[in-house]
Amino acid sequence: MTHRQSKRLGRVGGIGLLLLAAVAWADLPASAVATSAPDQGKPRVEGALLVDVTQVKPGDTFRAGVRFRLDPGWHIYWKNPGDSGLETEVAWDTPGSTVGPLKWPFPDTFRTSDGFITTYGYDDVAILVADVKASEGATAGALTLSAAVEALVCEVHCIPAELMLTRSIPVGPETLRDAETAAVFDAEVAKVPRPLADSGHTVSVALDAPNLTAGQAFTGALTLTGPGGAAVPAVEGDFFIAERIPGVANLGLTAEGPGRFKVKGKAEPDVQATAPRLTGVLRLGTAATGYQYLEVTAPLAPMVAAVGAAGTPAVVKPPSVKDSIAAVKPVGTAAVAAPAQESSVGLGLALVFAFFGGALLNLMPCVFPVLALKAYGFTRMVQQEQGRVAAHAGAYAGGIIATMLLLAGGVLAVRAGGASVGWGFQFQEPLFVAGVCAVLVAFALNLFGVFNVGLDGTALAGKVDQSHGLMHSAGEGVLAVVLATPCSAPLLGTAVGFAFAAGPATVLAVFTALGLGLALPFCLLVLVPGLAKKLPKPGAWMERFKQVLGFALLATTVWLVWVMGGLAGVDGMARLLAFLVAVGLVTWLYGQGQAQDGVRKLATVAVAAGVLVASGLLTLRFEEQGPSAVARTGSTMALAQPWDDAAVQTALAAGQPVFIDFTADWCLTCKFNERTVLSTDEVRDAFIQHRVAFFVADWTRRDARITAKLAEHGRAGVPMYLVLSPGAPDKPEVLSELLTTGLVSDAVKRAAECAPSKLGGSNVLCAAGFPSH
Numbered sequence: 001m002t003h004r005q006s007k008r009l010g011r012v013g014g015i016g017l018l019l020l021a022a023v024a025w026a027d028l029p030a031s032a033v034a035t036s037a038p039d040q041g042k043p044r045v046e047g048a049l050l051v052d053v054t055q056v057k058p059g060d061t062f063r064a065g066v067r068f069r070l071d072p073g074w075h076i077y078w079k080n081p082g083d084s085g086l087e088t089e090v091a092w093d094t095p096g097s098t099v100g101p102l103k104w105p106f107p108d109t110f111r112t113s114d115g116f117i118t119t120y121g122y123d124d125v126a127i128l129v130a131d132v133k134a135s136e137g138a139t140a141g142a143l144t145l146s147a148a149v150e151a152l153v154c155e156v157h158c159i160p161a162e163l164m165l166t167r168s169i170p171v172g173p174e175t176l177r178d179a180e181t182a183a184v185f186d187a188e189v190a191k192v193p194r195p196l197a198d199s200g201h202t203v204s205v206a207l208d209a210p211n212l213t214a215g216q217a218f219t220g221a222l223t224l225t226g227p228g229g230a231a232v233p234a235v236e237g238d239f240f241i242a243e244r245i246p247g248v249a250n251l252g253l254t255a256e257g258p259g260r261f262k263v264k265g266k267a268e269p270d271v272q273a274t275a276p277r278l279t280g281v282l283r284l285g286t287a288a289t290g291y292q293y294l295e296v297t298a299p300l301a302p303m304v305a306a307v308g309a310a311g312t313p314a315v316v317k318p319p320s321v322k323d324s325i326a327a328v329k330p331v332g333t334a335a336v337a338a339p340a341q342e343s344s345v346g347l348g349l350a351l352v353f354a355f356f357g358g359a360l361l362n363l364m365p366c367v368f369p370v371l372a373l374k375a376y377g378f379t380r381m382v383q384q385e386q387g388r389v390a391a392h393a394g395a396y397a398g399g400i401i402a403t404m405l406l407l408a409g410g411v412l413a414v415r416a417g418g419a420s421v422g423w424g425f426q427f428q429e430p431l432f433v434a435g436v437c438a439v440l441v442a443f444a445l446n447l448f449g450v451f452n453v454g455l456d457g458t459a460l461a462g463k464v465d466q467s468h469g470l471m472h473s474a475g476e477g478v479l480a481v482v483l484a485t486p487c488s489a490p491l492l493g494t495a496v497g498f499a500f501a502a503g504p505a506t507v508l509a510v511f512t513a514l515g516l517g518l519a520l521p522f523c524l525l526v527l528v529p530g531l532a533k534k535l536p537k538p539g540a541w542m543e544r545f546k547q548v549l550g551f552a553l554l555a556t557t558v559w560l561v562w563v564m565g566g567l568a569g570v571d572g573m574a575r576l577l578a579f580l581v582a583v584g585l586v587t588w589l590y591g592q593g594q595a596q597d598g599v600r601k602l603a604t605v606a607v608a609a610g611v612l613v614a615s616g617l618l619t620l621r622f623e624e625q626g627p628s629a630v631a632r633t634g635s636t637m638a639l640a641q642p643w644d645d646a647a648v649q650t651a652l653a654a655g656q657p658v659f660i661d662f663t664a665d666w667c668l669t670c671k672f673n674e675r676t677v678l679s680t681d682e683v684r685d686a687f688i689q690h691r692v693a694f695f696v697a698d699w700t701r702r703d704a705r706i707t708a709k710l711a712e713h714g715r716a717g718v719p720m721y722l723v724l725s726p727g728a729p730d731k732p733e734v735l736s737e738l739l740t741t742g743l744v745s746d747a748v749k750r751a752a753e754c755a756p757s758k759l760g761g762s763n764v765l766c767a768a769g770f771p772s773h
Contacts, residue, residue, distance in 0.1 A: 029167050036161035037074075037153035044071045045153045049145065049165035050127070055172040058138045061458040062175065063185050064099070064145055065129040066090055066165065067121065071261060076151045076161075078107035080243050082119035086570070090128060093146040096135030103129045105191035106283050106293045109238035119154075120241050127188045134171070142168040150571075160574070193281040193293040201228030203298050205263060205278055211304040212248075212276065215269035215647065222261040222278070222298070223251060233285040233292065237463035240296075242280040247303060251278065266574045271645050276300050305646055351513045358517025399477025404515035408507050430567045433560055434620055436577050438583045440557045445584060447550035451591030477519065563728040566665035566700045575619040582615030617750035639687055643697035643706075651693035657751035659692050659744075659767040662706060662720040664699040669737060670719040677739040686745040690752035724746040727754030 028048060035043035046069040053062040068076055077085040079102075092099040105127075107120040134143055149163040152588055196203060207220035235255050242251040251265035256734050263278070277299050284292040445451065557580070565573045585606045593604030641647065649660050661678065663670040677683060687694055699706045699718050710720055713734055721735040721744075733747055 003431040004490045013400040030231045032165050034163045034168040044074045045161050047163040052178050052185050054178050055176040056134045056169045057175045059136045060175045061133045064132050067127045069125050074155045075121045077121040082115045085119050088151040091148040096137050098133045103192045135202040138171045166374050191294045195295045199449050205298045207301050212301050214267050214305050217266045220263040221264050224259045236286045241281045247276040302602050355513045355517040358514040359520045395474040396477040399474035401515035401518045403478045404511040408511035433564050437557050437560045440553045441580050441583050444550040444553040445587045451587050493740045530752050552582045567718050572764050579619040586612045640694045643695040652729045656693045656728045658724040660722040662697045663719045667718050673739045681745050684746050690748050692748050723751050725751035725754035
């Protein structure tokens with residue numbers, strides 16, 4: 001009998017209990033039942049809020065549960081969803097009362113047809129129960145209980161589900177139990193694994209090696225003894241499911257006899273945990289004999305780093321306060337900045353690089369929508385007097401330079417506080433990304449005519465209106481800087497990297513030069529009259545073009561929403577989109593208010609402001625995700641592995657050339673190089689031919705190690721590409737920010753020719769050291 005068959009038989013008793021309770025549940029209040037996960041017009045899950053009392057005494061404890069009823073073939077997820085999915089979440093709201101943790105019954109195992117993906121969860125009917133202690137102050141009336149449920153409902157595809165369930169429980173002098181619901185709860189709680197201490201069982205784990213080695217698989221044996229030394233029942237099916245274990249992946253047990261199990265797993269390559277514990281749930285027995293459910297936890301072994309160049313493993317110790325401070329040491333300190341001091345880049349050359357790097361930023365896709373918007377503005381004003389256009393150009397340039405100086409000040413302040421930063425660092429903050437998205441959506445709706453900012457051409461003569469117009473130009477300069485920071489143009493990385501490793505005066509000077517370069521194209525339109533005259537004449541086409549530019553801004557917003565997905569996951573993207581809907585509503589309300597007068601206008605603006613604040617407080621709550629996975633978008637990228645210094649040294653010791661891609665999801669230059677160069681067959685063939693070890697250092701979220709490595713090579717932001725040769729591992733070649741297939745292929749070929757097996761007295765390249773640009 002398969003586990004699925006035994007599960008169906010086991011449900012017969014459960015169905016009987018459900019039928020007994022059906023009468024009691026039939027009169028559930030409408031607020032306690034909801035459906036969600038619509039698919040082809042049909043909801044795939046129904047949720048109901050159940051309690052096992054009909055009346056509760058203040059201070060007494062009762063049980064509440066969320067019952068999930070799923071369509072055939074659909075399921076939700078356990079607290080560890082496995083290879084895919086999201087944990088089902090229940091957030092309780094019980095004024096004055098307290099709710100204990102959810103009791104998770106032993107989950108089912110779901111596998112794709114090819115066995116590649118394994119997940120854990122529940123199908124058909126499932127109930128998650130929690131203990132509730134009624135408020136001591138609930139002396140009369142009723143106690144309100146609410147549950148906000150978020151779940152991912154999956155068959156082949158997955159649909160997010162949100163359920164809001166609420167009910168009132170009468171408060172009285174004594175607690176009255178609901179026998180039918182209590183019986184159903186008892187049946188579900190019986191499937192919740194018990195701690196070993198409560199069951200009388202004992203467990204021990206003996207690994208085949210004395211330590212876990214980072215990045216390596218491990219095996220061992222687990223022995224389980226029953227209460228008083230009694231024998232342990234046999235097991236069947238998917239009897240063990242591991243919980244999330246920091247530092248350990250793919251942990252599993254294989255039965256070798258009653259109470260004897262073989263342990264298999266793999267230590268993560270980048271681990272902070274010093275002594276991971278085996279943690280999971282175990283189902284003993286068979287369908288014929290009945291099941292027991294246990295929580296199993298036992299220490300594994302100390303974690304050690306991978307074998308280094310010296311051939312001796314080192315125990316991974318928890319970081320001390322001193323270590324933590326060193327990990328985020330400012331890039332201006334000697335320990336990090338020393339390599340940059342060896343650079344031949346001086347202040348004068350850094351300023352030149354910054355100026356032209358800022359000018360080249362105008363060609364980056366991050367900045368194009370704002371530049372096109374500004375071009376529209378200059379076209380509209382070109383018929384005005386020259387001084388007026390010059391004033392707007394000056395305001396635009398002033399907005400850019402002022403924002404650059406603010407950004408430089410922020411860099412200096414963060415660096416003074418003992419943290420390292422880099423170009424584009426603010427895009428590692430979900431709230432900043434959300435703010436930029438809101439500005440872009442508001443700008444786009446302004447272009448669509450939802451509301452008005454600044455002036456039309458007939459009001460330019462007014463002094464106050466003229467001030468507004470200049471502020472509008474200055475704001476566009478601010479937005480240009482905000483959108484430019486995720487991009488790293490050629491020359492820019494070298495200039496900013498030099499500045500970040502130098503003193504405050506140099507930082508301010510380089511950022512000023514960078515701002516001047518960014519403002520250069522539109523300043524030229526003013527300073528060179530012939531260029532301005534070549535702009536097209538104003539006409540009806542401008543209104544259509546303005547609306548087209550609105551779609552360009554929305555396209556940039558789509559990219560930023562994707563960036564948010566890397567920072568805060570799918571939930572973060574959903575929260576951001578909800579906030580942007582609120583921004584759209586706010587701008588519409590503001591536009592309505594502009595057509596009103598007096599009190600009505602003030603009231604409309606006040607409502608708009610209230611909606612904006614409330615929506616921000618409700619939606620802009622982002623949880624940091626774990627390290628993002630390496631992108632696998634192309635054939636070459638499939639060869640990549642997460643960057644780790646120990647793994648790099650291991651590859652070099654084995655005679656392999658190394659290519660390291662320092663990248664981030666919010667860096668468009670990085671993604672352009674990845675799709676047009678690194679994912680090509682030519683680069684893939686070169687990597688395979690020369691046995692290149694390919695590493696990706698993902699800087700989407702803060703990582704002090706990557707920041708320090710960038711500074712070590714005189715860079716402050718991504719992209720950065722390093723090629724290391726096993727023949728000269730201490731002299732990496734730093735490639736240009738804009739890659740070509742020939743550039744990458746030639747670099748890895750040079751690195752391979754520098755391999756130790758090819759070293760010789762006539763090898764001038766290796767004797768001179770691997771080149772560094």
